[in-house]
Amino acid sequence: xxxxxxxxETKYMEDRxxxxxxLGRLDRRTFLKVLAASAGAVMAKGLVAPHTFQLVxxxxxxVDKSASGTGAAGTxxxxxxxxxxxxxxxxxxxxxFVKGAVKAVEDVNALDPQPDFVLFGGDLAQLGRPEELEQGxxxxxxxxxxxxxxxxxxxxxxxxxxxxxxxxxxxxxxFDWKGVHVIVLMSVHEKDFxxxxxxxxxxxxxxxxxxxxxxxxxxxxxxEERAWLKRDLAKVPTSTPLLVxxxxxxxxxxRNWNFWTEDAEQVQALxxxxxxxxxxxxxxxxxxxxxxxxxxxxxxxxxxxPWPYAPEGLPPLTVxxxxxxxxxxxxxxxxxxxxxxxxxxxxxxxxxxxRNPVTVxxxxxxxxxxxxxxxxxxxxxx
Amino acid sequence: xxxxxxxxxxxxxxIAAAPLAIRCAxxxxxxxxxxxxxxxxVPAADNGGTVVMLCDGKTSIEVRNLxxxxxxxxxxxxxxxxxxxxxxxxxxPGERWxxxxxxxxxxxxxxxxxxxxxxxxxAPSLAVQQGDTYASFQPRDYQVWKxxxxxxxxxxxxxxxxxxALGSTIGISCDMCHPxxxxxxxxxxxxxxxxxxxxxxLRDMIDWCIENPIKGKALDPNDPKLRALEAYIYAQRKGVPxxxxxx
Numbered sequence: 001x002x003x004x005x006x007x008x009e010t011k012y013m014e015d016r017x018x019x020x021x022x023l024g025r026l027d028r029r030t031f032l033k034v035l036a037a038s039a040g041a042v043m044a045k046g047l048v049a050p051h052t053f054q055l056v057x058x059x060x061x062x063v064d065k066s067a068s069g070t071g072a073a074g075t076x077x078x079x080x081x082x083x084x085x086x087x088x089x090x091x092x093x094x095x096x097f098v099k100g101a102v103k104a105v106e107d108v109n110a111l112d113p114q115p116d117f118v119l120f121g122g123d124l125a126q127l128g129r130p131e132e133l134e135q136g137x138x139x140x141x142x143x144x145x146x147x148x149x150x151x152x153x154x155x156x157x158x159x160x161x162x163x164x165x166x167x168x169x170x171x172x173x174x175f176d177w178k179g180v181h182v183i184v185l186m187s188v189h190e191k192d193f194x195x196x197x198x199x200x201x202x203x204x205x206x207x208x209x210x211x212x213x214x215x216x217x218x219x220x221x222x223x224e225e226r227a228w229l230k231r232d233l234a235k236v237p238t239s240t241p242l243l244v245x246x247x248x249x250x251x252x253x254x255r256n257w258n259f260w261t262e263d264a265e266q267v268q269a270l271x272x273x274x275x276x277x278x279x280x281x282x283x284x285x286x287x288x289x290x291x292x293x294x295x296x297x298x299x300x301x302x303x304x305x306p307w308p309y310a311p312e313g314l315p316p317l318t319v320x321x322x323x324x325x326x327x328x329x330x331x332x333x334x335x336x337x338x339x340x341x342x343x344x345x346x347x348x349x350x351x352x353x354x355r356n357p358v359t360v361x362x363x364x365x366x367x368x369x370x371x372x373x374x375x376x377x378x379x380x381x382x
Numbered sequence: 383x384x385x386x387x388x389x390x391x392x393x394x395x396x397i398a399a400a401p402l403a404i405r406c407a408x409x410x411x412x413x414x415x416x417x418x419x420x421x422x423x424v425p426a427a428d429n430g431g432t433v434v435m436l437c438d439g440k441t442s443i444e445v446r447n448l449x450x451x452x453x454x455x456x457x458x459x460x461x462x463x464x465x466x467x468x469x470x471x472x473x474x475p476g477e478r479w480x481x482x483x484x485x486x487x488x489x490x491x492x493x494x495x496x497x498x499x500x501x502x503x504x505a506p507s508l509a510v511q512q513g514d515t516y517a518s519f520q521p522r523d524y525q526v527w528k529x530x531x532x533x534x535x536x537x538x539x540x541x542x543x544x545x546x547a548l549g550s551t552i553g554i555s556c557d558m559c560h561p562x563x564x565x566x567x568x569x570x571x572x573x574x575x576x577x578x579x580x581x582x583x584l585r586d587m588i589d590w591c592i593e594n595p596i597k598g599k600a601l602d603p604n605d606p607k608l609r610a611l612e613a614y615i616y617a618q619r620k621g622v623p624x625x626x627x628x629x
Contacts, residue, residue, distance in 0.1 A: 094552040126553070210543060212561040257561050305558060308565035323565065326595060327577045379629075381565065 032363075036371050075179030075241060075344045081108045081145070081337050084121025084282040085302035087154060088136050090129075096329060097126065100303035101139050104335040107351060114145050115337065116177065121282035121300045122152025122188070122247035128205045130163040137167050152247040152282060153188040153219070153258075158205040172225055174232050180243055180344055181236045186225060187246040187261055188283075190217035211257045211307075218255065219248040220262040229270055241276040241344025249281045249299065251292055254310030259284050271295055278346040278362070280338060287350050287358065290315035291365040298338070298348040298360065306332025309381040317369050319360075321352065322379040330354045434462055438483070441470045531613075538614030541607050548607075549598030556591065556611070563618040570628040585612055 006014070086101035088094075108118055120140060125132035133155060140147055149168040156164060161171060171186035193216055194204040207215050221229070236242070244250070250267055253259040261267065271277045277295040285307040288299030297315075306324040314320075324332030330353040337349040345362035352358065364372040422439040431446035443465050448454060454462065467479070474482060511517055541547045542563065545555040560566055568584045575582035578590055588611055589600040601608040 089553050094554070096552065210557060212557060213543070307559070307561070311564065325577075326559070326591065329595075382567075 032371065075340070075342060077339065077341050078178050079115045079337055079339050080117050080119060081111060081115040081335065082119040082121055082280065082300050083108060083140070083143075083303065083335050084119075084300035085123045085152065085285055085304055086136065086139070087123050087126045087302070087304035088132055088139070089126045090131055090135060094126075097304045098135070098139065100330070100333060101136070102142070103330075103353070104303045105139060105142050107335050109142070109144050111337070117146045117148050118143050119245055119280065119338075120147055120149050121245075121280070122150045123154040123282065123302075123304075124152070125155050126304075127202075127209060128155055128158030128163075130159070133163050133167055148182075148184060148245070150184050150245050150247060150282070151186055151188070153190075153208050154205075156186075156188060157190070157208040158201050172228065177243075178340075180241045180340060182243045183229065183232065183245065185221060185229070185244065185246045185250075187221045187248040187250060187267075187281075188219045189222040189225070190219060193217050214256065216258065218260050218262040219258055221246075221250075221267050222263070226263065226266060226270065229267070233270060233274075236274075238273045238275070240274070241340075242271065242274050242278070243340070243346065244271065244277060244279045246279055246281045247283050249284060249288075249290075249297060250279050250295075251290060251297060251315075252313070253284070253288075253315065254313040257307075257310055259310055259313070268292060268295060276344045278340075280346075280348075286332070287321040287352075287360075288315070288318050289348070289360050289365060291317055291368065296346070296362055296365045298346070301332075301334040301336060301350060301352065303333055303335065317365060319374045320377045320380045321350075321358070322355070322377045323381060328354055434466065436466045436470055438470065441466055441473065443469060534610055535613050535617040538610035538612070538617075541611055542614050545596070548592055548596055549601075550592075550596045552597045554596050556596070559595065563615045566615045566618070567628070568612075568615045568619050569622045569624050569626075571626060573627045573629065584615065588612060588615070 083101065083104040086097060086104070088097045088101055091098045108115065124136035124140070140149075151161070151164050151168070151171045155161075156171075164171065172184060174181065174183045176182065190208070193207075199207070207213060210216075246261075248261045249259060249264075250261050251264045252261065272294060275294050279295055279297045280300060281297065282300045282302075284299045285302035285305065286299060286309060287301065288297075290297040308323070309318075309320055321332065332352070334350060334352040334355075336351050339347045339349065341347070341362070343362075345366070347359060347361045350358045350360070358374050360374050361372040364374065420439070422435055424433050424435045425442060427433050427444050429444060429446050430449070431444045432448040432450065433442050433444050435442040443462065445454070445458075445462055470479065471477075542556045542560075545553050548555055556563075566584075571584040571587070572581050574580070575587055575590070577594075578586060582590075585603055585608060588608060589603075592598045593600045
C-alpha cells in the first residue's frame with residue numbers, strides 16, 4: 001500500500017530529481033534553452049530576483065566545459081564588489097555625497113561572505129582637493145575587504161595626480177587573481193588644454209568637472225600607458241581571462257559628455273588576442289553595458305548622482321534603468337558585485353538603491369542579447 | 383562717382399553711424415543674391431571736400447575738411463551723420479525715417495557698391511499684403527532680436543552651470559544632473575508633478591530643484607534668473623513637439 005500511494009511532496013521531489021538528472025544529459029545548446037525558459041517562467045511569476053536563481057550556478061558547470069580557447073580547466077570562481085564615483089566634497093560643505101559613499105561602504109561590509117576585494121571605480125573627490133582625497137581615503141578605510149584603487153578625472157586634474165599618487169600609489173598597475181589577470185588603467189588622461197588658456201589649477205579642475213562645457217580634451221589612455229599595457233600583456237598568455245578596470249568606458253559612447261575614450265580602438269586592439277575580456281568602468285553613473293568583439297563592458301553605478309542616458313550612442317545591448325526620481329536622493333544610485341565564473345567571464349549585479357537589483361550576465365552580452373535579457377524599463381530616457 | 387567717393391561713402395556710413403547704419407539696414411528687403419545692387423549717383427564735391435550720401439540715395443552733404451585719403455574721427459563722423467539726418471528731416475517735415483523707409487516708395491536704399499550686396503525691395507507685389515508693422519520687419523530686425531534672445535539664453539546657460547549663481551549652499555549646480563539640460567522635458571509642462579503635489583509649470587519644477595537637490599532659496603517666478611534658466615532649458619529642446627501632461 002505504501003508503494004502505490006506517494007505523497008504530493010514525494011512525487012514533487014521525484015519529479016524534480018528527474019528533471020535535474022535530465023538536465024545533466026542535455027547537450028549544451030538545449031540545456032541553455034531549457035534554462036532560459038525556466039528562468040523566464042520563474043521571473044514572470046515574480047518568484048525570485050534573478051540574481052538569486054540557483055540554476056545559474058549549474059549552468060556554469062555545463063558552459064565552461066565547452067568554453068573556447070582555453071586548455072586550462074578553468075579558474076576558480078570569485079566575487080569582488082565595487083564602490084564608484086563618490087564625488088565627495090568636504091563634509092562641511094556637502095554631506096549628501098559623503099552619506100552616499102558611507103552607505104555603499106556599509107553595503108559592501110554587510111556582504112556575507114565578504115568579497116575577495118573591493119574595486120574603487122574613480123572620482124573619489126569632487127574637485128580634486130587634497131583635503132577631499134584625504135577624507136575619501138578615510139571613508140574607504142572603513143571597508144573590511146582589501147581595496148583596489150582606481151583614479152578618475154575629478155581626483156586628478158587639480159594637481160595632476162600628485163596627492164592621489166601620494167595616498168594611493170601608481171594610477172595604473174596590474175595583478176593576477178585566481179587565474180585571472182587584472183589590469184587597472186588610468187584612462188582619463190587629457191591633452192593639455194589649460195596652458196594656452198593660462199588656467200589656474202582650480203579653473204582647470206572646474207572645467208574638467210563640468211560634463212558639457214566642451215573645453216576639456218577627450219579622455220584617453222595615451223601613448224605611454226598603451227605601451228605599458230602592451231608590455232604588461234606580453235607576459236600574459238591569450239588563454240588567460242582578463243579583467244580591465246578603467247574609469248572612462250574604453251569605447252565611444254557620447255563624445256560631448258566625455259563618455260568616451262579617444263584611443264579606444266587602439267586599446268581594444270591590444271586586448272583583441274584574448275577571447276575573454278571584461279572591462280569594468282566608471283564615469284557614466286548609470287546602468288550601462290556593451291559587447292565589442294571579444295570584450296564585455298559593464299558600467300558602474302555612482303553613489304553621488306545619476307545621469308540620464310546620452311541622446312545618442314547608447315550601446316544597443318544596454319537595457320536602460322528607469323529615470324531617477326529627483327525627490328529620492330538615493331534613486332538611480334548604488335554599488336555592486338561582480339561574480340567571475342569558472343570560465344573567467346563576469347556577471348554584474350547592480351545593487352540599485354531603493355530599487356530591485358538587476359543582474360547582467362556575461363552570456364547576455366556574449367549571446368548579443370539572445371539570452372538572459374535584463375528586465376525592461378518603464379521610464380526610459382527621452 | 384569716383385571710387386574714392388564710394389570708399390568715403392562706405393567709411394562715412396560705417397564709422398559714423400551705428401544708428402544711421404541700422405536705420406539704413408531696416409530699409410532692406412530680402413532679395414535674391416543675383417539681383418544687381420543699386421548704386422547711388424553721388425554729386426560732385428564743390429569745395430574740395432568729400433560728399434557723404436544718406437542711404438536714401440538723395441540726401442547728401444559735403445564734408446569740406448575731409449580730403450581724399452583722410453578718415454574722420456568718431457566725433458566728426460557722428461556729426462556728419464547727425465547733419466545728414468537733420469537734412470533729411472528738414473526735407474520731410476513731420477515724417478519718421480523708419481516709416482518712410484519701410485514704405486514701398488522709400489525702399490530705394492543700399493550701401494555703395496563694394497560692400498555687401500543687398501538689392502533694394504522690388505516693386506511690391508499686389509499678391510502680398512503691405513504696409514502694416516509686421517510686414518515691415520526687415521532681416522536686420524530679426525538679427526537684432528535673435529541676438530537679444532540668444533543672449534538671454536546664454537545668461538540662463540551660465541546660471542544653469544553655476545552653483546553660486548543658483549544660490550546653492552552645497553556646491554551643486556543644475557548641469558551636474560542635467561548636462562546640456564538633458565532630462566528636463568520642458569515640452570511636457572504643464573503636468574501633475576508628484577514632487578510638488580500639484581499641476582506645475584516648468585518654472586515651478588526649476589524652483590523645486592533649486593530648493594531641494596541644490597539647497598538654495600527658491601526664486602520668485604518673475605526673477606530674471608529664473609526666467610533665463612527657463613529660456614535656456616526651452617532652447618535646448620527646440621524642435622521637440624509639445625506634449626503637455628507627458629510623464
